[in-house]
Amino acid sequence: AAGVIQSPRHLIKEKRETATLKCYPIPRHDTVYWYQQGPGQDPQFLISFYEKMQSDKGSIPDRFSAQQFSDYHSELNMSSLELGDSALYFCASSFPPADRVPEAFFGQGTRLTVV
Amino acid sequence: AQTVTQSQPEMSVQEAETVTLSCTYDTSENNYYLFWYKQPPSRQMILVIRQEAYKQQNATENRFSVNFQKAAKSFSLKISDSQLGDTAMYFCAYHRKGAQKLVFGQGTRLTINP
Numbered sequence: 001a002a003g004v005i006q007s008p009r010h011l012i013k014e015k016r017e018t019a020t021l022k023c024y025p026i027p028r029h030d031t032v033y034w035y036q037q038g039p040g041q042d043p044q045f046l047i048s049f050y051e052k053m054q055s056d057k058g059s060i061p062d063r064f065s066a067q068q069f070s071d072y073h074s075e076l077n078m079s080s081l082e083l084g085d086s087a088l089y090f091c092a093s094s095f096p097p098a099d100r101v102p103e104a105f106f107g108q109g110t111r112l113t114v115v
Numbered sequence: 116a117q118t119v120t121q122s123q124p125e126m127s128v129q130e131a132e133t134v135t136l137s138c139t140y141d142t143s144e145n146n147y148y149l150f151w152y153k154q155p156p157s158r159q160m161i162l163v164i165r166q167e168a169y170k171q172q173n174a175t176e177n178r179f180s181v182n183f184q185k186a187a188k189s190f191s192l193k194i195s196d197s198q199l200g201d202t203a204m205y206f207c208a209y210h211r212k213g214a215q216k217l218v219f220g221q222g223t224r225l226t227i228n229p
Contacts (some may be wrong), residue, residue: 035159055215056214056215
């Protein structure tokens with residue numbers, strides 16, 4: 001079965017550079033979530049989209065922006081990168097009809113290293 | 116704001132034993148969902164089990180079961196006949212109905228010893 005696809009899997013950037021992370025949800029999933037997981041930390045919610053509109057917003061820095069496109073894929077744009085942005089970035093998708101549990105399926109993550 | 120607390124940073128048991136991971140949460144909502152996710156060394160997040168708050172019956176998935184106590188806001192995970200492949204970080208997560216956001220606990224690192 002198709003899963004959530006994230007690209008790239010690994011990314012190395014220098015401080016102050018920009019990075020773009022991409023997420024391709026499971027077909028027919030209309031909700032995308034972005035999470036940041038630092039070393040030894042729990043996943044921190046950044047932002048989510050439902051039907052191409054921003055839905056919920058968490059602890060996403062102003063230097064980051066995200067959007068969901070017409071084909072439901074999503075991109076997380078990160079500018080002025082800092083060493084502290086080094087983390088594993090997860091994307092998840094779900095298709096929550098009213099009568100079903102909103103189960104989130106996670107991608108394998110993009111490991112961002114800022115040097 | 117909703118919070119999820121896992122009070123056991125690490126646990127270790129012998130293979131084939133039963134282990135219970137604790138989770139408590141704080142919410143003023145009545146309709147929500149609770150999940151346990153497993154994160155093995157590969158870092159992939161894998162759904163283990165889910166519970167709908169309006170269902171009193173505890174969810175069960177093979178060797179995994181939960182003890183959901185809504186009044187106490189407690190959601191523990193029991194793993195029976197533990198296997199070496201169960202070694203992983205386990206995260207408890209809360210999802211308010213109608214929201215597009217999962218709130219995770221701090222995680223419990225579970226080690227199954229041979």
